[in-house]
Amino acid sequence: MSKPTWRNEITNIDPYIPGKSIEDVKKEYHLERVLRLASNENPRGASPKAMEAARQSIEDIQYYPETTAKELREGLAHFYHVSSDEIITANGADNILTLLISAYVNEGDEVIYCTPTFPTYRSTTLLMGGVPIEVDLTADWCFNLDTIYEQITLDTKMIFICNPNNPTGTIVSTEQLLAFLDKVPDHVQVVLDEAYIEYVEDNDYMNGIDLFKKSYPIITVRTFSKYYGLAGLRVGYAVAPKEKLEPVLRIREPFATNRTAIHAAIAAINDQAFAKSHLLENKREKVYLCKELKALGYEVIESHTNFLFVYLNMDSVSLFKGLLPHGIIIRPATPWGYPNHARITIGTREQNQLLVELLSSIRAETSTY
Known part of the structure; x- marks a missing residue:
């Protein structure tokens, strides 16, 4: 054979x-x-306004969508008070994660995260010839930032923090996160995977976009699949300094977010x-x-x-x-x-x-x- x-x-x-x-x-x-x-979909479904926007978009499905999802990026920028150049969209958060690893990780580069967690970190790192460094969660099922820090070497390229973590549903405290980010060396890119961040109830909790606006050089990944109920349309996005998104834009497919998804997501975020x-x-x-x-x-x-x-x-x-x-x-x-x-x-x-x-x-x- x-x-x-x-x-x-x-x-x-x-x-x-x-x-x-x-x-x-x-x-x-x-x-x-x-x-x-089993899949953490929104049992109420999407906003009626998002569904109506999706239906109306069908009339134009013979046309390619605007390649950069400009209108959606502008809507997200207005909602989060950032620049639209600091946002990139794609075909779900998992697509964003795959693009990030593909754009940053070379053969032999180390990528650190805790386990159990979202499997894309491991699979795409392996695909790129990188080396996954897996760290056990803490005894209370949270990401172990102290042990992650101890694993950093000169070969470390990225660190993924799934927060809240999938599948455990746990978060790290703001104090732990700040202390960790303050000591991570410059050659390491930290990515916060916040697919479930909207469910965190503490109004004083500092999320990735809050930290980004305080000049922490992190990349925050989010989705419309869970909180906004658009899992079937696949809309993910990242918020980060423009220069950190540049390599991702170079490999991102030209029409990574479809026309119906763009219009539904805009309507969803406007229906708070x-x-x-x-x-x-x-x-x-x-x-x-x-x-x-x-x-x-x-x-x-x-x-x-x-x-x-x-x-x-x-x-x-x-x-x-x-x-x-x-x-x-x-x-x-x-x-x-x-x-x-x-x-x-x-x-x-x-x-x-x-x-x-x-x-x-x-x-x-x-x-x-």
């Missing part, structure tokens, strides 16, 4: 394992309704009333779901997101499979190396109640054997 002609680096990359799709579960179990509480109402519902349902899961005997990590990291004290894949015939999808944490944990999206009250009822029933059945 002939040797594969793949790039050597690809053989070291494990394929990404996505959450089970709604379509597959419907077909496999002959169901009309399936709830996916809808977004904030979702935030209030998520806060209320997080309290409810945490309480109910703990009552069932599960351990729940304190979350600053729209999902929960739950210790089940059983094989999470078995529970995942047990819920599928009932039309509920959760995310086993087995791919992260935690077979007894699961990541569960916070749904609506109706969805959360159904999940709790099914979990209670499954636990009762299991205890009878």
